[in-house]
Amino acid sequence: MSTKKFYIETYGCQMNFADSEIVNSILLEDGMVPAMEVESADVVLVNTCSIRENAETKVWNRLKELRKLKKSNEGLTVGVLGCMAERIKDRIIEQEHLVDIVVGPDAYRDIPRLLKEVDDGRKAVNVLLSLEETYADIAPVRTTGNGVTAFVSIMRGCDNMCSFCVVPFTRGRERSRPMESILKEIKQLSDDGYKEVTLLGQNVNSYKDGEHTFSKLMYEASQVDPEMRFRFSSPHPKDFPDDLLHIIAEQPNLCNYIHIPAQAGSDTMLERMRRPYTREQYLNLIDKMRSIIPGLSLSTDIIAGFCGETEEEHQGTMTLMKEVGYDLAYMFAYSERERTLAYRKFEDDVPEEIKKRRLTEIIQQQMDIQLQRNKAEIGKRHLVLVEGTSKRSDEQLQGRTDTNKMVVFDAWDFKPGQYVEVEITDCTSATLLARPIQLSSITEFYGAAVEA
Numbered sequence: 001m002s003t004k005k006f007y008i009e010t011y012g013c014q015m016n017f018a019d020s021e022i023v024n025s026i027l028l029e030d031g032m033v034p035a036m037e038v039e040s041a042d043v044v045l046v047n048t049c050s051i052r053e054n055a056e057t058k059v060w061n062r063l064k065e066l067r068k069l070k071k072s073n074e075g076l077t078v079g080v081l082g083c084m085a086e087r088i089k090d091r092i093i094e095q096e097h098l099v100d101i102v103v104g105p106d107a108y109r110d111i112p113r114l115l116k117e118v119d120d121g122r123k124a125v126n127v128l129l130s131l132e133e134t135y136a137d138i139a140p141v142r143t144t145g146n147g148v149t150a151f152v153s154i155m156r157g158c159d160n161m162c163s164f165c166v167v168p169f170t171r172g173r174e175r176s177r178p179m180e181s182i183l184k185e186i187k188q189l190s191d192d193g194y195k196e197v198t199l200l201g202q203n204v205n206s207y208k209d210g211e212h213t214f215s216k217l218m219y220e221a222s223q224v225d226p227e228m229r230f231r232f233s234s235p236h237p238k239d240f241p242d243d244l245l246h247i248i249a250e251q252p253n254l255c256n257y258i259h260i261p262a263q264a265g266s267d268t269m270l271e272r273m274r275r276p277y278t279r280e281q282y283l284n285l286i287d288k289m290r291s292i293i294p295g296l297s298l299s300t301d302i303i304a305g306f307c308g309e310t311e312e313e314h315q316g317t318m319t320l321m322k323e324v325g326y327d328l329a330y331m332f333a334y335s336e337r338e339r340t341l342a343y344r345k346f347e348d349d350v351p352e353e354i355k356k357r358r359l360t361e362i363i364q365q366q367m368d369i370q371l372q373r374n375k376a377e378i379g380k381r382h383l384v385l386v387e388g389t390s391k392r393s394d395e396q397l398q399g400r401t402d403t404n405k406m407v408v409f410d411a412w413d414f415k416p417g418q419y420v421e422v423e424i425t426d427c428t429s430a431t432l433l434a435r436p437i438q439l440s441s442i443t444e445f446y447g448a449a450v451e452a
């Protein structure tokens with residue numbers, strides 16, 4: 001039998017992208033080889049997302065396209081991985097005849113066996129969730145990235161049960177990966193020339209490996225390589241650790257950027273969302289963050305039009321966003337998900353056009369805020385890690401500041417993976433334009449690390 005070629009397509013969050021790299025590794029280990037494009041693959045795996053209705057619609061449409069490909073290529077195996085697996089396994093396999101295998105986020109080690117079942121003429125499913133699986137011993141194979149920035153999963157699942165969110169049902173119980181295996185992966189990335197790592201979990205504050213907390217993990221990560229930068233996503237506002245703020249302030253390679261999802265700005269809404277903090281507690285946390293980490297930049301996630309949202313609650317979200325002044329925000333219209341508390345207990349009663357209008361207001365205000373905040377950067381110097389050539393011109397490079405702002409500047413002789421000192425000259429609400437000054441490094445630009 002000839003060697004099988006596989007192709008993985010990934011939808012959804014960074015964690016799904018990180019998972020696809022684990023699946024990559026498992027398939028290569030099994031003797032399969034990557035296909036350059038989907039048309040030449042024997043096995044196409046679609047790593048899916050369930051977070052909102054439109055995320056699932058995108059996947060369904062893609063599966064329909066793949067069904068056409070299946071017609072012209074009878075040997076083609078199509079699989080669904082990830083967050084849609086559990087919820088729609090029956091529909092996928094029995095009714096639609098779209099896919100041959102369905103594999104949930106904790107069952108990726110089983111893919112080679114499931115593929116063999118398909119070879120024997122059976123459909124194959126494994127959507128069991130696990131209390132232990134962290135894939136700690138599997139070294140992800142990064143084939144699609146830029147070779148400069150990488151994601152590292154530090155935990156899986158989520159126990160928070162925010163009332164709107166499907167993730168606890170698709171990804172199961174929260175569990176942490178051993179610190180040693182995380183640090184080993186970071187060291188390997190550093191040896192391979194990577195310069196930036198984002199540590200991933202649905203709620204990184206609750207990371208725990210014996211005595212080791214998330215703050216400890218971040219500190220240890222910062223010590224692996226002083227020229228490697230670190231970010232993390234996402235912490236929860238309810239229990240953000242103080243000591244981490246000091247560690248970020250002290251370690252030059254821990255980025256001065258925090259993604260801290262608010263979701264909403266009124267206490268009544270936060271209560272219905274089962275987000276256990278008040279507006280005041282959230283704002284106090286932001287103040288504390290900014291007082292401990294000067295120059296900190298902040299981003300957030302916001303949901304518009306959640307169950308029962310009044311105009312007053314919507315205004316609460318607007319004023320919270322204005323008061324904080326986020327550098328970046330991910331803003332969504334509420335989309336009802338089966339199995340969640342909101343689905344069972346509340347009504348998705350905000351009419352579609354009102355949801356849309358509120359979301360538009362939120363986005364417009366945020367664009368204005370971002371433009372103002374970016375304008376304030378003009379004339380300032382930043383250290384930018386070059387990620388690659390700019391989308392618009394080969395003669396320009398793009399990369400991000402420590403504060404996670406995208407910067408575009410003339411390429412000169414700079415290469416991806418280098419740190420360049422730049423001066424900001426202009427901006428839009430999404431991008432900073434800059435004049436390069438010189439090649440630099442974290443140690444040169446920020447001075448020597450302060451001992452923690």
Ligand code: SAH
Nearest residue numbers: 164165202234261301302303332333334335
């Ligand atoms: N664990 C992360 C969030 C992961 S999901 C955290 O708590 O920060 C990313 C974002 O999607 C959430 O923060 C939320 O803003 C949004 N989201 C989740 N469920 C949603 C739903 N049902 N409708 C609309 N947006 C949703």
Ligand code: SF4
Nearest residue numbers: 158160161162165167
């Ligand atoms: Fe979903 Fe809340 Fe968990 Fe984030 S913390 S993944 S929003 S349940």
Ligand code: F3S
Nearest residue numbers: 012013049050051083
């Ligand atoms: Fe991520 Fe979507 Fe699953 S956001 S955790 S891939 S539901």
